[in-house]
Amino acid sequence: MIEISNLTKKYGELVAVNDVSLTIKQGETLGLVGESGSGKSTLARLILKLIEPDSGRIDYQGIGNIRRECQIVFQDPQNSLNPRIRVGEAIAEPIVIHRLLPKSAINDRVAALLEMVKLPIVYAKRFPHELSGGERQRVGIARALASEAKFLILDEPVSALDVFIQVEVLKLLKELKARLGLTYLFIAHDLSVIGYLSDRIAVMKEGRLIELGDKKAVLISPREEYTRKLLAASPRF
């Protein structure tokens, strides 16, 4: 679905993403791990064309409008929702911008999306600060789905949440993927969280992609010393 070749992005002296080549297959969940500062989030922003690469290219297959069909769920639901915009309006915004539905149909669609992420429909009238962290993250997911995205980048979607709520949100993501036929790029610094959803796992270190393989192969017999260290640092699952 997305083919990345020799992608490089520099910030001054720092090479945030260094010659990364990677393919994300339709319907899979690709886990992307690495410490903070390893270039995971930069790679995500490059894929979404929020920033431009210095060199290399990204090919999108079966995706027309990136802004509509590729979406992102951010790490911190506290900051990724505008404090002055009601939940319902936030979810409706992608629909409005891309003119996907007539005005009269928007409310029903918002209600359906809230239901999809298992939030009560009355939440549409609330402001983000009236919701808990887990609920806000569900709003973030609903917004990402509003424009009928096919590909979702989950940028540490649960790392700001309590463990119990993490499990709920991960379950929801798994269920939505099956129901809507989505493709995920799941970014985390924690291998135990990634193991739950991913089909394949990629490991980044200092901007480079150092390991890529099936989940089991990477988790059970990692080739790289660095991956072994990451594994040892993660809580057991």
Next chain:
Amino acid sequence: MRRNKAAIFGLAIMAIFLGLAIFAPVIAPYSPDEISSAGASPPSWQHLFGTDDLGRDVLSRSLYGARISLSVGAVAVVIALLLGTLAGAVAGYYGGWVDGSIMRAVDVMFAFPSIFLILAIQAMLTPNIYNVMFVIGLTSWMGVARLVRGEFLRIRQLQYVEAARAIGCGDLRIIFRHMLPNAQGPIIVAATLGMAGAILTESALSFLGMGVQPPMSSWGNMLMDSQAYMRDAPWMSIIPGLLIMVTVLSLYFIGEGVRETLSPKERHAGS
């Protein structure tokens, strides 16, 4: 809490003044231009605030003057807010050379002593009330621009702005729908303080004879008229002077109050 009391006091004063200005024709005991006594007469039951050198009722002139002074202040502030918000938002949002050139323009404008700039422009234009509003607005937007730019620089870093870009919002939508509403606290504060400043500038201009022209009365030109009679008819200067002072203070109280109440909530909701 203490400041809020001051703000409510200021709000009440402004509401009263606004009411008096709007209903001036009903309340005023005389027409503002009517000569109702022979020369300056001190406060009495016929003339609560006395009369001026031409025998016009100071209370009536003050009420009509409030209309002029308050509307000059309000319109000038609206002009300054529009210009300043636009300049600051564009500078803060786009950054880079756009930011650089706008902020250098702001620095240059700030470097001029604004009263001379205003006087110079006024000298070229016919000094009427609309030009006064316009010129004050044109020379007082820089503070707002700096403030809004600062807010935009802060808000631009927040994730909901990136989220808005990710769902496909254009620049204009991000600026006006996502960023501006989150910057409104400081803008409201700037508006109240700016209005106080504009009223003072109008008074100064009129005092120098470059503002509102006689026989129309504003608090500023009433003060100017009183110059020669400071000793013989002190009420002529004390009344408009007090009105200006109370108005400016009230606006400052309101501005401070808004600042106090908004800032913790903003911090909580913003970042």
